[in-house]
Amino acid sequence: MELFIKELSVHYTNFDLDVHNLSFQKGINMIIGGNGSGKSTLLNGIIGYEFKHRNVLFNNEQLVLNKDVTYLPQNLNRPDMTIKDFTELTSGQNSDDLLKQFDLYHLKNLSCLNVSGGEFKRAAFVQAILENKPILILDEIEQGLDIKYKKEMFQYIKELSKERVVILNVHDLSLVLSYADKIFGMKKGKVNMTTLPNDITADDLSDVFNVPIEITTYNGKRLIVL
Ligand SMILES: Nc1ncnc2c1ncn2[C@@H]1O[C@H](COP(=O)(O)OP(=O)(O)OP(=O)(O)O)[C@@H](O)[C@H]1O
Numbered sequence: 001m002e003l004f005i006k007e008l009s010v011h012y013t014n015f016d017l018d019v020h021n022l023s024f025q026k027g028i029n030m031i032i033g034g035n036g037s038g039k040s041t042l043l044n045g046i047i048g049y050e051f052k053h054r055n056v057l058f059n060n061e062q063l064v065l066n067k068d069v070t071y072l073p074q075n076l077n078r079p080d081m082t083i084k085d086f087t088e089l090t091s092g093q094n095s096d097d098l099l100k101q102f103d104l105y106h107l108k109n110l111s112c113l114n115v116s117g118g119e120f121k122r123a124a125f126v127q128a129i130l131e132n133k134p135i136l137i138l139d140e141i142e143q144g145l146d147i148k149y150k151k152e153m154f155q156y157i158k159e160l161s162k163e164r165v166v167i168l169n170v171h172d173l174s175l176v177l178s179y180a181d182k183i184f185g186m187k188k189g190k191v192n193m194t195t196l197p198n199d200i201t202a203d204d205l206s207d208v209f210n211v212p213i214e215i216t217t218y219n220g221k222r223l224i225v226l
């Protein structure tokens with residue numbers, strides 16, 4: 001299973017993204033980088049059929065968006081529909097089991113406008129996974145989630161990623177060492193670091209974020225210290 005970006009160039013007034021020959025395999029592919037480095041532009045560009053310089057392949061064939069990809073953008077507008085209807089909207093699948101799993105079942109008849117930020121985020125995740133596509137793209141899914149749901153969601157994503165290409169970006173670096181199968185560092189519209197979680201160094205991180213970052217070891221686990 002492979003998503004391959006042969007070419008993706010995006011030109012905005014003050015920003016250029018250029019990515020060539022970038023391969024995402026089955027597992028959790030995590031993109032890291034500072035604000036404005038181009039993470040959302042890259043994720044959006046994978047599905048951005050309007051971009052002129054875009055050639056993206058899935059298993060050596062042209063990517064077919066509605067068949068292959070689920071994409072959850074960084075900022076999703078809340079519709080005035082119930083949580084249950086919203087979670088089932090794109091797949092037509094019954095969401096009850098997942099609503100229970102993510103503690104949303106008791107909210108299922110509330111409007112998306114009337115739930116908390118983290119609750120809506122979980123509902124959006126339920127909608128996304130019900131689509132059951134081989135490629136799952138999540139832009140800052142951890143934003144606004146408390147530590148319990150962050151952990152449960154990433155454990156769930158880890159399971160899903162055994163049979164899917166998951167591409168996501170996070171700002172919480174503790175998730176990177178715990179859950180990434182491969183890490184991609186972005187700076188100024190380019191992916192200039194590709195590494196495995198066990199190999200990533202404090203220098204790699206400091207370079208990606210332009211700020212000194214340390215990695216320490218505690219009980220055999222590597223931890224990132226700001
Ligand atoms: N439609 C647009 N028109 C012009 N410039 C844009 C557009 N979309 C994004 N940009 C610019 O492209 C750059 C990269 O934006 P992008 O949203 O990809 O960053 P990011 O890495 O996702 O940052 P963050 O961590 O803050 O979400 C930014 O400087 C942004 O201002």
Ligand SMILES: [Mg+2]
Nearest residue numbers: 039040041074
């Ligand atoms: Mg972004």
